[in-house]
Amino acid sequence: MQLSLEQAAGLCRMAALGAGAGDETAQALASAAVSAEAAGLPSVGLAHLLDYLDALEAGRIDGKAEPVVTRPALAVYLSDARRGVPHLGFERTLDDLAKAARLFGVAIFAQKNAYTCGRLGHFVARLAERGLAALAATNGPALLAGSGSTRPVYCTNPLAFAAPSADGAPLIIDQASSATAFVNIRKAAKQGEEIPDGWAVDADGQPTTDPAAAMKGALLAFGGPRGANIALMVEVLAAGLTGANWSLDAPAFATGSESPGTGLFVLAMEPKLLDPGFEQRLADQLGRLRAHYGVHIPGRAAVQATQRATSDGLNVPKTVVQRLSEFAGRYSA
Known part of the structure; x- marks a missing residue:
């Protein structure tokens, strides 16, 4: 079904x-979902919003939670999401976080006790819009085997990075520590498709191409031990520094009534304090890599997709629109 961005945002909010969800939480979720869908990332767009809606109904998300944000140091913001969504505390802190980064060169947002983040790139992109470079890390319930292990000990533990560029298309890198995102395993299981070798092992620790078996076993890190070490690094940033649940201790995000209590770590940086011409230098370098060396530059496709979505709207599966409409109908009723 074809929806304009405004229609999609209104439907998601309702x-x-x-x-x-409360008004502010609903707005934050709608904005993140539509932004991901418009950027050409439907797996973390409107379809993924349904996971949040199910979690709201089941109590895994407290839709009325009020995050508590403290400032233990001038450049550090510490948020307790109080079983709510991760977006709300960040959005409330965003302007102050950006001001602190411009003043001190760097600023940190650290959050615990939240539901999972969805598209991690959303958080760093919001800072790149303000002319800042940013690095983010988050965790969740254990899905990924550690180095030398076949049992899940980490979540997919993504890292995201963004930097503003003078040509208007920020560099945005957003990737999991796992060989693939969990949503891709789940999608393959729903569609009855096999997954590639190297993505997962089954419950007995044996390599598998069966997504259903993979969901009972463990995902594998990209690059073997090196990717698993990155997952551990993310775990320390996202859970260790923030006081959030370690992935091993996080309740499931898709079942039960307990919040996974995950963490989010965001480092914001003011590049102009180091190099006033950073944005132009980055634009020139990325242009050189793209034009003369055939390098794919992450983030450009998302900007182009968003521009198309702004003019042409979104093409959303009818089943997703129907389910969103069912939830929206409960509010209007």
């Missing part, structure tokens, strides 16, 4: 309200 659906979140219908699932029990």
